Amino acid sequence: MxxxxxxxxxxxxxxxxxxxxxxxxxxxxxxxxxxxxxxxxxxxxxxxxxxxxxMTGLELLEYNNEQAKQQEDKDISFDSQLRLELPLGVPGNELKISQDYVTQTIDIKIPFADSEYFYHYPMLGRSDNIDSLTYEGREGYGVVEIVTSQVFEVESSYDKDYFYIDFLTPKEVYDKVIVIDAGHGGNAPGTTKQGVNEKDIDLDIVLKLKEIFDAKDDRSVGVYYTRTEDVNPSFENRVGLANKSGADLFISIHNNATQSGRMSNINGTQVMYDELDEDILGSRGLAQICLEEVTAQTGSSNKGIVEGNDIFIIRSSHVPAALIEVGFMTNQTELNNLKSEEYQEKVAQGIYNAVMRAFAEGY
Ligand SMILES: [Zn+2]
Incomplete structure (x- = not known):
């Protein structure tokens, strides 16, 4: 060699x-x-x-491929998407990969890689599905950051000399894929009533739903969350997670308020959908399933499914999407309910049942 x-x-x-x-x-x-x-x-x-x-990271990758081809006088062949050369004396298990599905960013941390590592130990592989590739030498290690055009699950392996990274689509890993979105977050509180922020109720419900999915430990279902903490991803990133993962369902969880924002008797569950989506297994059917399953668990009144095409994440979703307005924060009884863990668990169970029913019905 x-x-x-x-x-x-x-x-x-x-x-x-x-x-x-x-x-x-x-x-x-x-x-x-x-x-x-x-x-x-x-x-x-x-x-x-x-x-x-x-060169940009991607140009360097192509350049390295060319150089390797000339040097070895043939195509370098390996099955994975990318191949990194391990720094001398660094075993493959010391490289750390972290992934942010919402922004499709993959970070690979390489110990003992200095700022020129990438030039002396060229990374080889395919550039398809990669939007950007950067390398940065930091104190005592180097970081390769890859932004992909779609959501991928990263699979890594290594041998004595090399570290291999492969990209798998969620559908190559799971039979069914769902994206769950907790409304608002961070500096966007949503409706605020009596010191209670909608963003927190939306997130509490999603975290309880996550507990249900995690407890089932069903390897055939992949669940991606736009947020599991108090942050506010962009609308593009939220709906992007659904579109770029090829999800079967996209469900967003919100809570309602009267237009004036004043407390009132108006209460109940509504589900918004894209009325322009004419697929039989589309948004309308999904919205109806969510409405029925959530109200069945909570006993809240059924306020029907509502046209939602003017809402960006509904309109922009390429997959069946439903936005559940669980209850009215401007109704005292419902606000008290929404604050209680017990009620939030019922809502989460209702959404879980809706997901399973949608799959059973062919989504
Ligand atoms: Zn909201």
Whole structure:
């Protein structure tokens, strides 16, 4: 392997340079030679700078592929999407991968990788499905950050020399895929009544729903959440998670208020859907299922399904979508209910039942 030889040569040259530096301290007449050698090394470095330093991560990947092809005079073949060379002495299990599905960002943390790691240990692979690829050397480690065009599950493996990363679509991993969205969050509280923020009730319900899904531990169903904490993803990212994961269902959880915002007798559960979606197994049917299953659990009054095409995340969803307005925060009884854990658990159970029923009915 020519790469190996290069690496050994580099180590050898470093050792020699230390020796030379030590020697010329005692033998100044050798200084001229060493200066030539230093100049040669500088030129080598400049070559990297000129050709590669200005490339984007993706350009560098393509460049590396070309170089490898020329060096080995054939296509480098491995089954995965990407192949990283492990820094000398770093076992594959010391690399850490973290993933943010909402922004489709994958971070790979590599110990003992300096800022030039990427130039000396080229990453090879395919650039399809990758929107951007960056490398950053930090204190004591390097981070490869990959933003993909779709939602993927990352599968990694390694051997003695290399770390392999593969992208699997959610549908390659799960039979059914759901995206659950808790409304608002962060600096967007939604409706606020008597010191209670809608964003917190929406999230509490979603976290209870997550507990139900987690307890079932059903490996055939993949559930993605737009948020599981007090943050406010953009509307594009929320609906993007549904569209880019090829989800079967997209369910958003909100709570209602009267238009004036004043307390009133108006109460009950409503579900919004895209009235322009004409599929039989589309938004309308899903909304009806959600409405029936949630009211069956909570006993809240059924205020019907409502047209919701003017709402961005409903209109922009390419998958069947329902936005559940669980109850009215402007109704005292319902507000008290929505604050209670017991009621939130019933809502979560109702949504879970709706999801399972939708799947049973062919979604
Ligand atoms: Zn809301």
């Amino acid at each position: 020519e790469e190996k030889i290069l690496k050994r040569t580099a180590v050898f040259l470093t050792l020699i340079s230390v020796l030379i530096c030590g020697t010329i301290f005692y033998f100044p007449q050798l200084r001229a030679v060493s200066e030539l050698w230093v100049a040669a090394m500088e030129e080598y470095k400049l070559k990297i700078t000129a050709e590669q330093m200005n």
